[in-house]
Amino acid sequence: MEKILVIGAFGQLGSELTDELRKKFGETNVVASDLRSDHPKASEGIFEQLDVTDAGRLAEIVEKYEITQIYHLAALLSSVGEGNPQLAWRINMDGLVNVLEIAREKKLNKIYWPSSIAVFGPDSPKQHTPQFTVMNPTTIYGISKLAGEQLCAYYHAKFGVDVRSIRYPGLIGWKSMPGGGTTDYAVDIYHKAVEGENYSCFLNEGTALPMMYMDDAIRGTLELMDAPAEQIKVRTSYNFSGISFAPEEILASIQKTIPEFNMSYAPDHRQQIAESWPQSIDDSKAHEDWGWKPEFDLDRMSEDIITNLKKNLVEAF
Numbered sequence: 001m002e003k004i005l006v007i008g009a010f011g012q013l014g015s016e017l018t019d020e021l022r023k024k025f026g027e028t029n030v031v032a033s034d035l036r037s038d039h040p041k042a043s044e045g046i047f048e049q050l051d052v053t054d055a056g057r058l059a060e061i062v063e064k065y066e067i068t069q070i071y072h073l074a075a076l077l078s079s080v081g082e083g084n085p086q087l088a089w090r091i092n093m094d095g096l097v098n099v100l101e102i103a104r105e106k107k108l109n110k111i112y113w114p115s116s117i118a119v120f121g122p123d124s125p126k127q128h129t130p131q132f133t134v135m136n137p138t139t140i141y142g143i144s145k146l147a148g149e150q151l152c153a154y155y156h157a158k159f160g161v162d163v164r165s166i167r168y169p170g171l172i173g174w175k176s177m178p179g180g181g182t183t184d185y186a187v188d189i190y191h192k193a194v195e196g197e198n199y200s201c202f203l204n205e206g207t208a209l210p211m212m213y214m215d216d217a218i219r220g221t222l223e224l225m226d227a228p229a230e231q232i233k234v235r236t237s238y239n240f241s242g243i244s245f246a247p248e249e250i251l252a253s254i255q256k257t258i259p260e261f262n263m264s265y266a267p268d269h270r271q272q273i274a275e276s277w278p279q280s281i282d283d284s285k286a287h288e289d290w291g292w293k294p295e296f297d298l299d300r301m302s303e304d305i306i307t308n309l310k311k312n313l314v315e316a317f
């Protein structure tokens with residue numbers, strides 16, 4: 001039986017992925033870990049406090065639970081990373097080095113590590129950005145993810161570590177909040193809409209970015225991890241595409257259910273980051289190699305999020 005450690009289990013992706021992994025592998029086979037120990041989810045199953053830059057503590061947890069797979073999700077995202085590039089580099093790189101090293105030493109079965117559309121930069125093609133193309137990222141987050149991708153490919157080639165990765169677009173879900181990213185507006189906006197408020201968007205009209213509904217992202221991640229190793233031909237990280245839209249398109253989609261909702265624009269430093277990224281992604285390699293196919297379009301995602309957030313709001317009263 002696989003024993004799984006999730007690092008960064010209380011983050012936007014971690015909290016939903018941990019729930020799915022527990023459904024799939026059983027409560028007792030999934031250990032959640034996070035830097036924070038005061039989170040409500042800390043009491044939902046096995047939990048260990050972990051700072052991933054502490055290699056000794058990571059080794060202790062891997063040994064204690066006889067871990068066979070790690071999902072290493074802890075990172076500083078694009079916007080906060082620019083506020084403290086030294087810290088972003090340390091957390092994003094040292095954390096990954098520690099995970100790959102323990103995987104090599106203990107011969108772990110599989111590692112999952114997320115990359116991002118942030119590995120692309122202003123020189124990359126903007127539309128249908130190919131799997132293999134000019135990269136040149138300009139954020140410390142993107143630089144750390146691109147270096148991380150190369151390190152994963154190196155550990156696979158040199159030491160046989162079965163590490164797999166996806167370049168996520170902006171992830172949009174209703175169960176958990178993102179923190180410190182440039183695509184976060186596409187989550188915040190739904191909360192404002194359902195609470196009956198208008199939204200001030202930190203990106204400008206016309207700023208299209210690749211995005212994906214969380215349900216698709218989780219399903220795709222588990223499909224990648226389930227695929228036979230020989231099908232995983234890209235050992236850096238797979239392009240992964242769902243929906244692409246600009247702020248005015250998500251506004252129009254929300255207005256189909258909440259017509260009175262409106263939005264204004266107040267672009268900040270995140271505008272520049274967004275403009276350095278692709279607007280849409282070509283994920284044909286993921287499709288060819290392990291059969292990836294997204295299910296949600298913008299309107300279907302909006303309906304699902306609004307229904308669930310409204311239900312939560314009613315239940316809170």
Ligand code: SER
Binds near residue numbers: 115141181184
């Ligand atoms: N969602 C991330 C960010 O905005 C991109 O990977 O930083």
